[in-house]
Amino acid sequence: MTDQTPARTEAAAADTLVRLDVHDDGVAVLTLNRPAQRNALSLAMMSAIEAALDEIAGNPAARAVVLRGEGPAFCSGHDLKEMRADPDKASHAALFAQCSRMMTRIVRLPKPVIAEVGGIATAAGCQLVASCDLAVAATTARFATPGVNLGLFCSTPMVALSRAVGRKHAMEMLLMGEMADAETAHRFGLVNRVVAPEALSDTTMGMARLIASKSPLTLRTGKEAFYAQVEMTLDDAYAYASKVMTDNMQTNDAVEGIDAFLGKRKPVWQGR
Template sequence: MTEPQSNQVDAESLDNTGLVLRQDEDSVAFLTLNLPGAYNALSLAMMEAVLQELARLDQDPGIAAVVIKGSGKGFCAGHDLKEMRANPDVAFREKTFATCSAMMMAVTQLRQPVIAQIHGIATAAGCQLVASCDLAIAATDARFSTPGVNIGLFCSTPMVALSRAVSRKKAMEMLLTGDMIGAPEAAGIGLINKSVPSDLLDRAVKELAQKVASKSPLVLKTGKEAFYQQIDMPLAQAYDHCSRIMVENMAFKDAEEGIDAFIGKRPPVWKGE
C-alpha cells in the first residue's frame, strides 16, 4: 500500500518504540500500526503506543482529522494471542483488556474525527478498532470477522463496539459464527462507510480526511462529542441535550463566520473560536 506523501517535514516515529508511525500531511495525521510480521497485533506495548499518540493528537491544534491504518499485509489481526498465552497471570490479562478498552474509548473521545483505512484483514480487536472509529473506508478485498468463538474465546470486548456499529442480528451472526465477511457486506451493514478498489484506497481516504479537516475544528469537536453523548439517550432527552448544544454552537465565532460566508457566497475562514 502506498504511503501518503507529505509536503511537510517528516513527522514519523514520535513514540520511541516504532510500533506506531505518525506522518502529518497538512492538518491530517496518519497513524500506522507498525508490526507487519504479526499483522499489527495489539500487544500491550502496541496499545500503549497508540494511546500515547492519541494523547498527543488531542493536544495538537494543528491536526483536524486522524487516519489509522496498518502496515504490511493487513490492517490488524486483533490481540496478540501469543503474548497472552505467555503471560497467564490474571493481572497482566486484566491490564491488557483494560488498556484495549481505554484505547477504543480514546478513539471515540478524541476531539478530532478518526478514519480507519482498512486493507487485508481486520479481525477480533482489529474489527473492534474499525467499529470504534468515526468513519471507515476499506479496500474491496478487505475482510472482517470476530472469530474468537472458533478458538474458545468469545469476542466479548469487540462485541461492545461491533454491536453499536451494526444491527443486533448482524453483530450476533458475526460473533456466533466467527465467519469472515467481505468489504461490500461490511459497508452494507454499516461497519464501514464504503469500499473502493485497493489501488484507490489511499486517495479515497485522503480525500475524505481532507474534506473533514476543512471544517471548523471547534465545530468538529463539538459535533463529535454531542453525537456520542446523545446516541444512547432517550429521544426526548437527546433532543433537549442537542438543542442546548445548538444554542451554544450558534454563539461560536466560527458559526457567525460560516453563516456570513454562506450568505455572502464565499469560502469561510475558520478561527477555531
C-alpha cells in the same frame, strides 16, 4: 499515500510500533507498524497508540485522523502469544482494561478518525474499525470476530461492534466467527465505502482533507455530541442536542460560517 511532504513526523523509524505523520493539510496519519505480526495489539503497541492519540489531541495542526496498518493486514487483534505467555488472571484483566481505554480514547478524541482497511481486521482489529468514526475498506479487506472459534467469545469487540452495526448483524459475526468480505461489511454498516485497493489511500485521504477543512470547533462539538446523544432517550437527546446547537450558534465560527454562506465566500475558521 500522498505526494505531499509531511510537515512533521513522530516515531518515523522503521522499527517503531506506530508512525505518526501530520501533514500540512491538517490530516494526521497514524500507522500501525508490526507488519510481520499482522499489526497485532501487544501491550506495547496499545501504549504506543494511546501516546500517539494524546499527541494528536494536543496538536491543533491535526484536525482529522487516518488510521491504517502497515503491510497486508490492518490489525489481526490481540497478540495471542503474548496473552498465553502470561496466563495470570490479573494480567489478562489489565490487558483488556488497557484495550478498552484505547478504544474509548478513539471515540472521545476531539477529532474525527477514519479507518483505512486494506487487509484483515479481526477480533480487536475489527473492534478498532468499529471504534473509528468512519471506515473505508478496499475490496481486499476482510472482517471477523472469530473468538468463538477459539473458545473465547469476542466480548470486548462486541461493545464497539454492536454500536456500529445492527444487532442481528453483530450477533451473526460474533456467533458464527466467519470472515466477512468488504461488501458484506458495507452492507452491515461497519464501513462507509468500499473501493479498489489502488484507490484506498486517495479515498481516505480525500475524505480526511475534506473533514480537516471544516471548523475544528464544530468538528469537536459535533463528535462529542453525537456519541453522547446516542446513549440517551429520545426526549433527553433532543434536549441535549438543542442546548449544544444553541451554544454552537454563539461561537465565532458559526457566525463566520453563516456570514460566509450568505456572502458567497469561503469561511475563515478561528476555532472558537
